[in-house]
Amino acid sequence: MKLFKSTIAVLALASAALFAAAGCAEAATYARCSSRPAGDWPIEPEAYVKRNCSFCHGPAVEGRYVAPRLAGQHADYVATQMLRLRDKTRDNPFSRKHMGYAAAETLPGNDCEIGHYLASLPAQPANDGVEALVGQGEEIFKRGIPEDNIPACQFCHGPQGQGIGVFPRLSGQSYYYLRRRLGEWVEGYSAVAAHMPAISKKLSPEQVDAVTSYLSFQQ
Numbered sequence: 001m002k003l004f005k006s007t008i009a010v011l012a013l014a015s016a017a018l019f020a021a022a023g024c025a026e027a028a029t030y031a032r033c034s035s036r037p038a039g040d041w042p043i044e045p046e047a048y049v050k051r052n053c054s055f056c057h058g059p060a061v062e063g064r065y066v067a068p069r070l071a072g073q074h075a076d077y078v079a080t081q082m083l084r085l086r087d088k089t090r091d092n093p094f095s096r097k098h099m100g101y102a103a104a105e106t107l108p109g110n111d112c113e114i115g116h117y118l119a120s121l122p123a124q125p126a127n128d129g130v131e132a133l134v135g136q137g138e139e140i141f142k143r144g145i146p147e148d149n150i151p152a153c154q155f156c157h158g159p160q161g162q163g164i165g166v167f168p169r170l171s172g173q174s175y176y177y178l179r180r181r182l183g184e185w186v187e188g189y190s191a192v193a194a195h196m197p198a199i200s201k202k203l204s205p206e207q208v209d210a211v212t213s214y215l216s217f218q219q
């Protein structure tokens with residue numbers, strides 16, 4: 001069983017890397033929503049989200065306290081995270097504490113329908129980063145830090161941080177949330193995520209502050 005699991009992990013990593021390099025959407029560990037517009041079980045996504053998600057994520061799912069903005073996030077990314085939150089491979093403390101119930105109660109067959117609805121909502125920027133760090137952050141986002149072997153974030157997250165498919169939208173996401181996510185990868189949580197654990201470990205806390213500040217102000 002152990003061998004089986006690690007073989008899958010290796011295959012998943014290999015396909016995720018290939019996926020990023022090829023810029024197309026095909027990888028076993030990722031949810032694909034393009035071919036599944038409707039849920040397996042009839043729900044009305046707007047009412048479902050209002051009833052089950054808004055309490056924490058905010059009335060327009062624009063993010064609140066420790067819960068990130070979901071409005072404008074991509075369906076493939078949302079559905080992939082719902083899988084990980086459900087099987088607890090996304091195992092960081094905030095996810096375990098706050099998302100366990102909502103993920104377990106949402107039927108997997110409805111992840112894409114919810115994701116498509118969330119993706120259709122306008123993504124307002126949180127504007128909560130440190131303004132003085134925006135210039136430095138933009139540099140890291142657009143060019144990376146070649147001497148430290150840190151790739152440009154825009155390579156995967158898009159020139160405006162708008163994301164695509166399983167590459168999440170980062171633009172306008174809350175500074176506190178983005179900073180925490182990068183920090184938790186350094187601590188070893190959610191190791192199943194592609195690319196980001198390795199990238200996070202190379203960034204200094206100051207570089208993390210800068211790039212996440214920049215992102216929080218992007219439309």
Ligand code: HEC
Nearest residue numbers: 052053056066067068078081082092094095098099102106
């Ligand atoms: C009890 C509060 C709570 C409820 C209810 C809740 N969430 Fe969350 N959610 C959170 C928190 C807090 C996080 C951030 C977890 C972290 O820091 O990793 C989160 C994270 C997420 C993420 C990951 C976002 C990302 O950018 O990676 C998704 C997707 C998500 N929630 C979807 C939902 C959906 C869909 C519902 C309703 C069915 C829902 N949540 C209900 C608190 C909640």
Ligand code: HEC
Nearest residue numbers: 020151152153155156166167168178181193194195196211
């Ligand atoms: C090689 C592609 C790649 C590069 C380069 C990259 N990322 Fe990512 N990033 C991803 C992928 C894929 C995910 C989704 C990870 C997962 O959960 O599987 C992600 C997720 C994230 C998240 C989590 C967002 C959320 O909603 O929870 C943050 C924050 C992030 N990246 C920041 C950065 C920053 C900052 C840089 C540049 C220093 C960067 N990324 C460079 C591929 C990349």
